[in-house]
Amino acid sequence: MKVVTRFAPSPTGNLHIGTVRTALFSWLYARRHSGEFYLRIEDTDRQRSTPEASKLIIDSLDWLGLSHDGDLVYQSERTAIYRERARQLIEAGLAYHCTCSRERLDALRSEQMKQGLKPRYDHKCRELGLVPDQSTEYVIRFKNPLDGSVVVRDMVQGEVIYDNSQLDDLIIIRPDRTPTYNFSVVVDETDMGVTHVIRGDDHLNNTPRQINLFTAFGQNPPKFGHVPMVLSAEGRKLSKRDNVASVLEYRDMGYLPEAILNYLVRLGWSHGDKEIFSLDEMIELFDAEKIHRSPASLDPKKLIWINHQHMMELDAKDIRQRSRKIFDDLGVDIESSPVSVERVFEAQKSRSKTLCEFVERSRYFFVDEIEFDESSVQKHLTEKTRRPLQEFRSALTEISEWTQENIHTALVAVVETNGIKFGELAQPVRVALTGGTVSPGIDVTVELIGKSRTLARLDRALGLGE
RNA sequence: GUCCCCAUCGUCUAGUCAGGUUUAGGACACCAGCCUUUCACGCUGGCGACGGGGGUUCGAAUCCCCCUGGGGACGCCA
Numbered sequence: 001m002k003v004v005t006r007f008a009p010s011p012t013g014n015l016h017i018g019t020v021r022t023a024l025f026s027w028l029y030a031r032r033h034s035g036e037f038y039l040r041i042e043d044t045d046r047q048r049s050t051p052e053a054s055k056l057i058i059d060s061l062d063w064l065g066l067s068h069d070g071d072l073v074y075q076s077e078r079t080a081i082y083r084e085r086a087r088q089l090i091e092a093g094l095a096y097h098c099t100c101s102r103e104r105l106d107a108l109r110s111e112q113m114k115q116g117l118k119p120r121y122d123h124k125c126r127e128l129g130l131v132p133d134q135s136t137e138y139v140i141r142f143k144n145p146l147d148g149s150v151v152v153r154d155m156v157q158g159e160v161i162y163d164n165s166q167l168d169d170l171i172i173i174r175p176d177r178t179p180t181y182n183f184s185v186v187v188d189e190t191d192m193g194v195t196h197v198i199r200g201d202d203h204l205n206n207t208p209r210q211i212n213l214f215t216a217f218g219q220n221p222p223k224f225g226h227v228p229m230v231l232s233a234e235g236r237k238l239s240k241r242d243n244v245a246s247v248l249e250y251r252d253m254g255y256l257p258e259a260i261l262n263y264l265v266r267l268g269w270s271h272g273d274k275e276i277f278s279l280d281e282m283i284e285l286f287d288a289e290k291i292h293r294s295p296a297s298l299d300p301k302k303l304i305w306i307n308h309q310h311m312m313e314l315d316a317k318d319i320r321q322r323s324r325k326i327f328d329d330l331g332v333d334i335e336s337s338p339v340s341v342e343r344v345f346e347a348q349k350s351r352s353k354t355l356c357e358f359v360e361r362s363r364y365f366f367v368d369e370i371e372f373d374e375s376s377v378q379k380h381l382t383e384k385t386r387r388p389l390q391e392f393r394s395a396l397t398e399i400s401e402w403t404q405e406n407i408h409t410a411l412v413a414v415v416e417t418n419g420i421k422f423g424e425l426a427q428p429v430r431v432a433l434t435g436g437t438v439s440p441g442i443d444v445t446v447e448l449i450g451k452s453r454t455l456a457r458l459d460r461a462l463g464l465g466e
Numbered sequence: 467g468u469c470c471c472c473a474u475c476g477u478c479u480a481g482u483c484a485g486g487u488u489u490a491g492g493a494c495a496c497c498a499g500c501c502u503u504u505c506a507c508g509c510u511g512g513c514g515a516c517g518g519g520g521g522u523u524c525g526a527a528u529c530c531c532c533c534u535g536g537g538g539a540c541g542c543c544a
Contacts, residue, residue: 010544045543102542109540118468119540139542157471166469166540174542181544205470205539228472229537235477237537263478266493270479273492292472292479295537299477302494312507351506361505411503426503438505 003035004195007061007068008185010042011053014246015060017298018230018238019200021264025227026198027066028265028286038192039068042185043076044178060247064257065279073192075184082179085187085217086140086172094216095172097132098125098141120168140173142183142213150208155225155288157201162208170209182206186213194222198288201226225288228268228295235297254326254356256314259307266306268292276309308353319345319358326359327366337366339448347440347448361438365448370435370457377431381461385428388418392425393458402451408443432461 007023009015030037039061043049054074061068089095100121109119121141132138145164152160172183179187189197204226214221232238250260262277269292271277271285314322320334320341327334327341334341344365345358352358364370381389395410415425426442433454439445446454 008544012544042544048543105542113467113540116467160470162470168540171542176542178542180542185544200538201471202538203544206544226471231537233477235536266478268478273480275478275493294472296479297477299494302478305494308507348506350508353506415503421503423503430504436504440505442503 001195003030003033004038004193005030005035005198006038006040006189006192006194007066008040008042008188008199009057010045010048011050011057012045012048013053015057015248016238017247017250017260017264020060020064020066020247020260021230021267022198022200022227023061023066024064024261024264025225025269025286025288025291026196028282029196029198029225029288030069031283032286035195036069037067038070038073038194040073040188040192041075042181043074044079044181044184046076046178049076056246056248063251064247064261073188075179075188078184078188079178081191082184082187083173083177086179086183089142089172089216090140092216093143095140095142096126096128097130097138098169098171099130099132099136099138100124118166123169126169137175139171139175141169142172142209142216144169144209144212150211152204152207152211152224154204154207155196155198155223156228156291157204157226157293160204160207164208164212167209167212172213182209183213186210186217186219189222190214190217190219196223196225196288198225198227201228201293225291227291228293230267231295231297233298233300238298254354254359255303255307256310256322256355259303259310262310263303263306267296267298268294276306276313304353311352311354311358312349314345314349316342316345323355323359326355330359330363332359332363332366334366338450339365341366343448347444351438351440364434364439368453370433372431373436376435376437380428380431380437382428385424386462388414388420388425389428389432389458389462391417392429393455393462396446396451396455396458399451402447404443404447407446411443428461429458433457 005026007026009019009023027037029035039058041054041057043054058072086095090097098121105121108122112119125141126143130138144167148164150162150164150167152162154160170182171180173179188194207224207226211221230238247260251257258279261279261282265277265282265286266275269286269290271287271290274285277285323341323345324334344362345352348358348362352361392410392414395414396407399406399410411422411425411429415422418425427437430437430439430442430445433439433445433449449457
């Protein structure tokens with residue numbers, strides 16, 4: 001049978017990184033088994049759902065590359081279907097109208113809590129066979145089985161048994177005739193042919209109710225896999241209060257989507273000692289049975305490290321497209337620059353933990369006017385370094401072929417005739433060309449900046465001390 | 467309060483199901499050193515954990531019980 005999984009977020013805020021991990025697991029499971037991965041927007045709560053939040057979800061998944069199959073499903077467009085299914089349940093004697101007031105329910109609940117009982121509906125309307133007229137406010141409740149138990153065989157949690165006596169006659173249709181979560185989910189999983197439900201373990205307690213509902217519809221429930229939540233670095237539940245609320249913020253900070261996914265897949269799951277996974281490797285090696293049952297905390301430092309690993313493995317020919325927007329935002333035009341961004345990246349990737357870091361520390365390759373760091377100038381562009389710099393400049397003019405090797409030879413020659421250490425020439429040149437003391441190897445830096453710009457910058461540096 | 471889940475270095479984890487191969491392995495971070503023209507990368511080493519208590523057993527991180535601690539659920543939210 002074909003595997004069908006789904007991601008079913010409610011559009012009530014940002015897509016945070018914990019939710020993304022659930023989506024990733026679901027997506028991986030589908031891809032692993034050559035199945036389908038659907039996206040369903042759970043917007044039955046009209047008060048809290050917004051179109052902006054839906055867009056955020058779609059944009060986030062899009063950026064991450066967690067593509068979904070088939071059409072996007074909005075629950076809000078399926079209300080008629082839910083009503084019809086509820087009607088069928090009533091007809092079959094498996095659901096009923098209930099006219100109990102909220103006040104009565106609230107009082108009941110607090111009374112039960114006070115007595116140390118698990119709060120539940122007391123079945124007042126269960127066997128009344130009420131058929132309310134238009135003017136009466138009512139809800140529709142599901143007749144949960146009174147006895148026996150429900151066994152959840154969970155891919156992650158193992159076997160969890162719930163006693164039906166612990167469960168409730170849950171409301172499936174509200175007075176405004178919209179469906180509640182547990183009901184719409186069951187209808188949707190059935191209609192969409194979902195075979196594997198992978199979701200947060202905050203839903204584990206809902207599962208026996210849903211299984212009873214599946215049974216009422218004469219359906220075999222899908223397989224479930226309840227994955228633990230992700231905790232913040234402080235070990236608390238992830239919330240908007242944690243500074244990084246949305247995955248899109250990671251994009252803006254220059255993280256690679258594949259690195260985010262790699263980091264997330266290693267949270268609560270592992271494959272031996274392997275740390276770095278390409279997307280294809282994740283798909284090939286992912287195994288839902290090995291997901292941990294315990295929640296994991298986020299570690300920003302490790303995320304950075306993983307991002308760096310992926311940066312270093314990034315194909316240089318992708319860097320232009322990946323970093324263009326960041327360059328643009330900084331006002332750096334890489335398209336009309338004589339310097340190849342691909343080659344700059346090759347030279348910079350070992351020291352660029354994020355795309356933003358790469359862009360920021362590569363400015364001097366692309367702009368005409370570099371900015372000088374005052375203390376670097378003070379330290380390295382001195383009277384003492386003047387002569388070697390000048391000699392280096394003239395040596396460069398002699399170079400016929402502008403290659404790293406030839407530049408290196410020129411460097412060495414000047415170092416030797418002046419009897420100085422390599423760094424005593426390299427650092428002044430570096431400051432002259434980049435404005436600061438940090439750059440790739442000096443010969444590559446000189447080569448990439450190009451002959452005319454190098455000469456011009458050396459001239460400017462030489463004039464700086466006058 | 468009731469129900470459910472969880473528990474190995476600071477963090478992510480291997481080992482737990484099938485108890486001995488474990489002086490508990492790896493990774494991030496941190497510290498020291500090496501490499502070196504800067505910064506990185508890389509390399510070497512160090513620090514560092516089975517929450518507590520009872521059992522079972524020749525032997526327990528691994529099995530059982532209790533405690534503690536964390537999380538979740540108990541909604542006309544999802």
